[in-house]
Amino acid sequence: MTGHDDRTLARTLVAGVGNIFLGDDGFGVDTVRELATHQLPEHVEAMDFGVRGVHLAYQLLDGYDTLVLVDATARGGDPGTLYVIEVDSPGDVAPQGAVLDGHHMSPDAVLALLETLCSGTGGTPPRRTVVVGCEPASVEEGIGLSRPVAAAVPEAVRLIRGIVWEGEAPVAGSAAHQAGT
Numbered sequence: 001m002t003g004h005d006d007r008t009l010a011r012t013l014v015a016g017v018g019n020i021f022l023g024d025d026g027f028g029v030d031t032v033r034e035l036a037t038h039q040l041p042e043h044v045e046a047m048d049f050g051v052r053g054v055h056l057a058y059q060l061l062d063g064y065d066t067l068v069l070v071d072a073t074a075r076g077g078d079p080g081t082l083y084v085i086e087v088d089s090p091g092d093v094a095p096q097g098a099v100l101d102g103h104h105m106s107p108d109a110v111l112a113l114l115e116t117l118c119s120g121t122g123g124t125p126p127r128r129t130v131v132v133g134c135e136p137a138s139v140e141e142g143i144g145l146s147r148p149v150a151a152a153v154p155e156a157v158r159l160i161r162g163i164v165w166e167g168e169a170p171v172a173g174s175a176a177h178q179a180g181t
Contacts, residue, residue, distance in 0.1 A: 010065030012164050013126070014046040015056055017071045017110075024079070024136030024149045028070040031132075031156045038157065044164045057113040060126060067126040068163055070156065072149075073133025080135060080148030082156055084163075087111070087129040130163060132156055 016032025018025040035046045049056045060067065073083050111129065118125050134156060137146035145153070 010043065010127075011063060012041075012044045012066040012068065013060065013064045014044060014068040014070065014160055014164065015059075016046070016048045017050065017053070017056065017069060019051050021141060021143060023138045023140055023142045023144065024134070024146050025072045025139045026143075026145060027072045027134045027136065027149055027153070027156075030145060030150075031070045031134075031153050031160070034153055035157050035160055038161065040161075041164060053110045054113065057110050057117055060114050061117055061121060061123045063124065064126045065128065066164075067129045068160055069129065069131045070160065071131065071133055072136040072139065073131065074136060075133070077135040078148070079137035079146060080152040082152055082159060083131070083133040083135070084159060085131040085133060087131060132159055132163070 014032060014035060016028035016030075016035075018028040020026035020029050029048050029050055032046050032048050040046060047059070049059075069087075073085070075081075075083060077083075111125070114125050117123065134149055134152045137148055144150075
């Protein structure tokens with residue numbers, strides 16, 4: 001810790017998302033479960049949302065300053081490559097489409113739904129959203145992470161802990177980290 005008093009820090013939600021029945025798509029869920037075995041600052045909540053995107057959007061209405069989304073993120077790197085991505089806007093996903101299938105919502109769809117909910121309730125979305133993603137090897141049906149993605153989980157936990165303790169990503173902007181295999 002860098003001398004901050006947890007009571008003065010704004011709330012942070014670390015949300016693991018993904019489908020554990022689709023191989024490496026379960027990266028976010030497995031990473032948040034591992035993160036939960038570590039002591040976190042008082043202002044940080046780590047929760048497994050799995051495929052419950054609508055639930056995540058409603059949870060965010062409780063008022064968080066920072067959202068750290070943990071998910072499988074295909075960006076063309078080698079399997080197990082970690083990405084830290086600062087999100088500027090929810091993207092081009094139409095909120096009306098997001099509600100149709102609450103179990104298959106991408107992070108963009110969740111953020112778009114949150115914008116709609118906030119405008120209807122007077123709520124405020126998180127000031128900062130960071131995605132900690134991992135390049136999947138396979139998202140085919142099956143339980144369990146591939147070897148390179150499983151090897152990336154401890155490094156992802158380290159990255160997330162750096163974000164929540166320091167209040168910023170360990171690297172500026174978007175970056176990739178190769179986990180050991």
